[in-house]
Amino acid sequence: MLLKSFFILGMAALIAFYGYCLYLSVNPKVSNSYRLYYLEKISSSPHTSSYNYKPGEKIITSRSDSNPHYLSKGWSKPEGDCTWSNSKDAHLLFFIDSQIPTDLEMIVKVQGFVNPKHPKQTVDIYINNIFMETWVFISAEAIEKRLLIPRKILATNDLLSITIINKDRTSLRKLELSDDKRRLGICLHWLQINSKLANDVSDHCNRFRNRLRST
Amino acid sequence: MNYKSALTLMKDTRIQSTLSLFYILLAFLLSRLVIIITGYLGQALFLATNHDQTILDLFCKWDCGWYMPLIQNGYDMIPQGHENKDAANWAFFPAFPLASRFTSIFFSIPYLTAAYLVSNISFLFALIFFYKYTALTLSKQQTIFATYLFAFFPYSFYFSIPYTEGLFTLLLIAVFYFSATNRWLLAGIAAALLSATRNIGVFIIFPMLIIAIQQFGFRKLLRLEADSIKAIFAILIAPLGLFLYMFFLYLHVGDPLAFSHVQVAWGHKISNPLKYLTRGLLSFDWPAAYLASFAIASIICGILLLKIKRYSEGIMTLIFVLIPASAGVASPRYCVVAFPIYIYLALIVKSTKLQYIMLAIAIILNSFLVLAWITAKNFMV
Numbered sequence A: 001m002l003l004k005s006f007f008i009l010g011m012a013a014l015i016a017f018y019g020y021c022l023y024l025s026v027n028p029k030v031s032n033s034y035r036l037y038y039l040e041k042i043s044s045s046p047h048t049s050s051y052n053y054k055p056g057e058k059i060i061t062s063r064s065d066s067n068p069h070y071l072s073k074g075w076s077k078p079e080g081d082c083t084w085s086n087s088k089d090a091h092l093l094f095f096i097d098s099q100i101p102t103d104l105e106m107i108v109k110v111q112g113f114v115n116p117k118h119p120k121q122t123v124d125i126y127i128n129n130i131f132m133e134t135w136v137f138i139s140a141e142a143i144e145k146r147l148l149i150p151r152k153i154l155a156t157n158d159l160l161s162i163t164i165i166n167k168d169r170t171s172l173r174k175l176e177l178s179d180d181k182r183r184l185g186i187c188l189h190w191l192q193i194n195s196k197l198a199n200d201v202s203d204h205c206n207r208f209r210n211r212l213r214s215t
Numbered sequence B: 001m002n003y004k005s006a007l008t009l010m011k012d013t014r015i016q017s018t019l020s021l022f023y024i025l026l027a028f029l030l031s032r033l034v035i036i037i038t039g040y041l042g043q044a045l046f047l048a049t050n051h052d053q054t055i056l057d058l059f060c061k062w063d064c065g066w067y068m069p070l071i072q073n074g075y076d077m078i079p080q081g082h083e084n085k086d087a088a089n090w091a092f093f094p095a096f097p098l099a100s101r102f103t104s105i106f107f108s109i110p111y112l113t114a115a116y117l118v119s120n121i122s123f124l125f126a127l128i129f130f131y132k133y134t135a136l137t138l139s140k141q142q143t144i145f146a147t148y149l150f151a152f153f154p155y156s157f158y159f160s161i162p163y164t165e166g167l168f169t170l171l172l173i174a175v176f177y178f179s180a181t182n183r184w185l186l187a188g189i190a191a192a193l194l195s196a197t198r199n200i201g202v203f204i205i206f207p208m209l210i211i212a213i214q215q216f217g218f219r220k221l222l223r224l225e226a227d228s229i230k231a232i233f234a235i236l237i238a239p240l241g242l243f244l245y246m247f248f249l250y251l252h253v254g255d256p257l258a259f260s261h262v263q264v265a266w267g268h269k270i271s272n273p274l275k276y277l278t279r280g281l282l283s284f285d286w287p288a289a290y291l292a293s294f295a296i297a298s299i300i301c302g303i304l305l306l307k308i309k310r311y312s313e314g315i316m317t318l319i320f321v322l323i324p325a326s327a328g329v330a331s332p333r334y335c336v337v338a339f340p341i342y343i344y345l346a347l348i349v350k351s352t353k354l355q356y357i358m359l360a361i362a363i364i365l366n367s368f369l370v371l372a373w374i375t376a377k378n379f380m381v
Helices: A002-026 A032-039 A196-214 B003-046 B055-059 B064-073 B095-107 B111-135 B140-152 B156-160 B165-180 B184-195 B199-216 B218-222 B228-237 B240-252 B258-266 B273-282 B286-307 B311-326 B340-348 B352-374
Strands: A058-060 A071-073 A089-095 A104-112 A121-127 A130-137 A143-149 A159-166 A186-195
Touching (some): A002 B240, A032 B258, B003 B140, B055 B352, B165 B311, B184 B199, B199 B228, B199 B311
Antiparallel strands (some): A071 A089, A104 A186, A121 A130, A121 A159
């Protein structure tokens, strides 16, 4: 009887320990860079330094002048003036100081994969896994888009993860236009993230300057 | 039985045991000698520039390069391996590196020598346990043949190099032997060590469960009676090695599943194993087709073991081949630890002449593979 109690107690202890380890497995305590690379598999390197970003820095993604390391997963190599997204979800990663006191604004110059045979391109934009808005492209021309990033998204985390879900991606091969098999979504020309306060001050200064000129 | 006949039986058993031990030692020494001689010959013939390398350095390739720093310095804090600096030694389970480190400290010998010692001593004991386990169900002649096949089989050199195969096979066979002879606590300890040797080791719970059901019946097992409770306890203790390592990884890296997540650095992704093996077999790439055919032959062996109602052995063979294949790995080194394959071959090959032919072919193939290993041919990885 004593032996049986001992075994049952031992088994209960083992099950409790296994349960605790499984709990730790679903709640790992890891760095952002670790999580992005090994768990979420959206970054191209487990080392963070390449994603450090200072607001105001303009990221140009053309062949001649590119910062491709921010374009972590789901992008082709830069070609011509821009870089194409070529998978269902394309990711951009930035480490920004979470102590920035204002909202941020992302400005991008982007074009959709649109042509007479494929007249519309729709993409959903997520910031840190929160849906922000949908962009619809009906022309192949590159346009400037602006997106407000509320400060609270960065409040607890230095990470700014931008996910672009390409809803209408298709390939030139499928459209019988060339042999290119890549299923393209959007082509990113450049991107800049600014502190909203800096933008506001700059807008205010411009308005003041214009008023002075007119008087 | 009177005293005199009991004494005669004891004497007979002792002679039998001594003879068996002689057969096993001979199998071990001869098979290892063939590997060492082939290694020296290969070095002399094919590695003209590496004559100053010792035989120990010669066999230390690929994963051995991961094990040696691990034995010496322990687990990485941050990933630094491979070109992308994303590989870390968390992928390598701790039992073998720990055993090698303790052996090195205890005998005051270099880490590499200690690692070889652990592998070879483990393999010698693996042969002993294999003989004892096989003798439970096979005739003496079949048991000896199976033991020699095990020792000389292609890829059996893995049991003697600083890889986990030697230790893993010892623990695996020990689990089967102790479970089959109703020594469940010893089986549980061996199983816990097995799950700390390689990630796949935790799947030993399935064959253990089958053996327990065969021994006690499903109802008795659930009733937790005096005998059956030990079996349940042993099955429950089996994953302890894995979970302790997970707990260590949580303290060390913050992620208990780091050993699995870091596999991305080696390009391993979970996929359908049968699809992977079929694609490999039908490809025009000969190493892929060869590796896939080795794995498929092992799967067929596993199915045939199930057909002859050796369920625990059949399931184990299937698990040990299919799970690595599901991660896109069809290395024969994962198949050669599936020891029931040798038992099955000993069961079907009854002609002595054929047995000798098979052993001769095994020796030739293993020698060829040793040469491929020391000359670092890619299909050996």
